[in-house]
Amino acid sequence: MDRKTILFIVLLKVLICRRLSWCYTPQGALYLEDSGNTSLDSYEIYRNDGSFTVNTVGCIIPPINIRDVTIQKYINETNKSAKLCYNYNTRLLASNQTHIWVKKSNFIHHDVQNESNFMCCYESFHKPLSIRNTSKYFVDNIQYLSCILFNDIIEVSNEFVKVNCSYENKKIYEQYFVFTPKKEFTYTRNNPFKPELDNKKKYNIIMLGMGSMSRQNFYRTMPKTLELLKKWDAIELKGYNTVARDTFENMMPVLVGMNITEIQTTCWKDPWSSLDNCPYIWERFKDMGYYTALVEDTSKLGMFNHWKRGFQGSPTDYYLHPFIHETETLNKRENGKMYKKNAKINNVVSPCMGDKYYYEFLINYIRRLTRTLNKSKLFGLFWETSLSHDNLNDPVLMDKAYFHLINKMNSSGYLNETILILLSDHGMDSGKILFTKQGQIEQRLPFVFILMPPSFRAQYQLAYHNLKVNKERLTTPFDLHETLVDLIDMSASTEKEIIKRTTEFYTHNRGISLFLPIPKNRTCDMAGIKGLWCACYNDVNVAPNNPILMDAVSYFTNKTNDMLKLYPQCLKLIVDDIIVAKEMVPIYTRYNEWRDFNVVMRMAPGGGMFETIMRLYNKTWTIVDRVKRLNYPDFRTMCIEDATLKLFCFCK
Incomplete structure (x- = not known):
């Protein structure tokens, strides 16, 4: 083929593509391109010149130095001053997934001299399905079952357990345990799932949240985890903008698709009522045969419980608020004297559960639950607050643990069947760093990373392409909600559906799925971001x-x-x-x-x-x-x- 022929073919292809506003790639996927001065300008693939975090017609977010001179005095990336949890090397009890047993080798540390006078009481507890007492603290009502005595080993048959041990009729030890038994799947009344009729590909949805963590602080404090995510080509939403002031108001748009005003006029009209009546996204996954989990590593500062009534019932199949509430009560008493010199969270709760941080407990729980449900599908929101909420530097302590958690998920093959989303609600919203320009920008720009499995990248090429384009667009929690909606039924993300939806008028919608191209002319007003929280100015x-x-x-x-x-x-x-x-x-x-x-x-x-x-x-x-x-x-x-x-x- 001579040069003239090649040139003619190239020019013809350019003309056709320009005319039709799209072109086929060698892989066969259809990508919208710039088609001149029309609404389709919004879909032009944006290539960042490196000078801006986001640089579009509708929003400019300039580059932000993660170690800017104005905040140097607040940064301590090694955090050598961080206090470790008290070392309980004298624990009396140990456990695995099926049993709890007494560590008799530690009797000497508890002045137990005669084993016959030693006894432990196994008490399981749970959140009752119906609650008679609807007092101020009804969401924290716990029901304990009868005590079962043992002095050596006992088989576990419950999810939450408290064990008290006594010597010569005097209490000397107390410890809480949580287990992850596979529960019987409960079908929803309105839309019972029928697995025999479901042949569609589904992915686990695992959301790992860290409270009050800006994108910049994630870079500063979580370098090992960051390196791993970048190595595996996780998509980072560089223009993910908070839409409100706190965790609850930023996560309800993700989980329900509504802002605080809409929630208060629909499903939560009375601020003194519980939050059970809102249409949470996990309920729709439940309808499709998923197990569901809502797990936070704090109770008092939980997104549904801090100055709120929480849930009267259990909102998900696996719900740890009752357990965490009980352990915080114990730790406030047990760690009070020991922890006076250590950093507390707003003077409310210790970040330690005995000899481990609460975030370590959270990570261990994720490991066990994903192992228990490895043959089932899981939608899980696992939220860390205990270290990151009020301290800019303490998250450095979590980096290694999250690195190993994600690495293990990958080596076990779990990530091959999982869409992993790491996210935060907002940046640091208290402390002296907020009196700097840098701190105020960081407050409005939490981090989000989305790691898609290889099979998704191959099967849903156009959706994945758009996701990559959107990493440098203005995005919000409302967009994340719409993306989760698309993941309920994967047929919404096929190439045919994406092409069809892309040609529809959606660019002014408040929430736009990240599998569709976010328009370049999108502004904070279009995205549902009020002026106070807009980072585009x-x-x-x-x-x-x-x-x-x-x-x-x-x-x-x-x-x-x-x-x-x-x-x-x-x-x-x-x-x-x-x-x-x-x-x-x-x-x-x-x-x-x-x-x-x-x-x-x-x-x-x-x-x-x-x-x-x-x-x-x-x-x-x-x-x-x-x-x-x-x-x-x-x-x-x-x-x-x-x-x-x-x-x-x-x-x-």
Whole structure:
């Protein structure tokens, strides 16, 4: 074939592809390309030039140095000062998957001299299906079964177990155990799954969450795990933007597909009620024959229990809140004296369960449960909070454990049948790092990695291609929800369906499956991200003596004091210092433009640090989004009960 013929074929292909807006690759997959000045511009494959995390028409997120000079004093990547859990080398009990036994070699450490006077009590406990007491703490009601005595070894027949040991009728030891028996699969009433009629390929869905972990802090503190994920070509969502202030408000969009306002007007109308009535994504996986698991390594700070009522029933097949609640009660008592010098989580709970961190317990539980259900399909959300929630540097302690967990999942072949999602809810949302520009950016950019098995990459090439494109687009928890919906029925991700769905008008949907190309012109407004949480703004520093800023601060002070007039026991507030002041400049031009200012102020008396965005439009100020307090109020707020105004009040 001569050069002229080759050139003619190439030109013809280019013309055809340009005309039809798509081309076939050598693998046969159909990829949408730029087709000129039409809505299909949104689908053009974006190649990052390396200067930006995200650089699209709708959103620019500049590069963020993970070791920026402004935060160096807050970073301790070796974290040598971290305290280890108390070494219980004198444990009286040990267990495997089927038995608990007494370690008699440790009798000497507990002053047990006569074995005949030693006895242990095996008590199983569970969350009852029906609860008579619907008091304030009804979600934590636990029912214990009768004590079974033993002094050597006992076979395990329950999920949650407490063992008390006594010597000469005096209690000397207590320990909790959790087991992962394979439970009988319970069919849903509305849509009973019929395995004999199901021949579709399904994948385990394993979500490993770490609370308050920004993408940048994941890079700083989890280098071994990061290296492993990159080695296996996990897809990193570099533009994954938080949509709200806390874990609950960022995870409900993932799990339910709704924001907090929508939840409060549909399935959770009463803030004092339980959260059982919302349509969680795991219920839809249950309908398709999956076992389900919701496992957190904390109870008091759990995403459904912190200042909330949690679940009255068990929301999933495997649900560890009852067990963790009981162990936290024990550890608060047992570790109180020992742990005074160690870092606590918000003074609420120790990160240690005996001689192990709670995150280690979580990882061990994941290992055992996936082994138990290796012949079944599992949708599991496994969430770590205990180390990462309030400490920027402590996650470095988890790196090795997560590395080995994921590596073992791979070597055992489990990842061949599993879609693995590592994610966080938001970055660090308390502490001094929030008073830096870097800290505020990190707060809005949690990490997400998605590791797809080889069979998915081969069978669903177009969906996988779009997922890779979207790693450098603005994405949200709503998108993650839509992606999970697609994974319920894999037929939604076939090449034929992706092509069909891509030509439909979906680009302005709030939630878009990551298997579809996210449009380049997507803005925070389009994605359901309120201004306060949008990381796409460029910002311009404003001098503290700027007249416009002074006007904004005066408005904020007057507005705050007007609210506090209802409570004469609260002192009047003034602005003590302006910590951060910047004008938030949109990346695209708008006519009749209003001006947004992001301000962090310290108020007096009380020293409360507050962040908000104030908008100036037609010479009128408004507060764009809720005001966020950046440090914790102390006891001087206890004179009022209003949960919102308590953040501002400083009692006389």
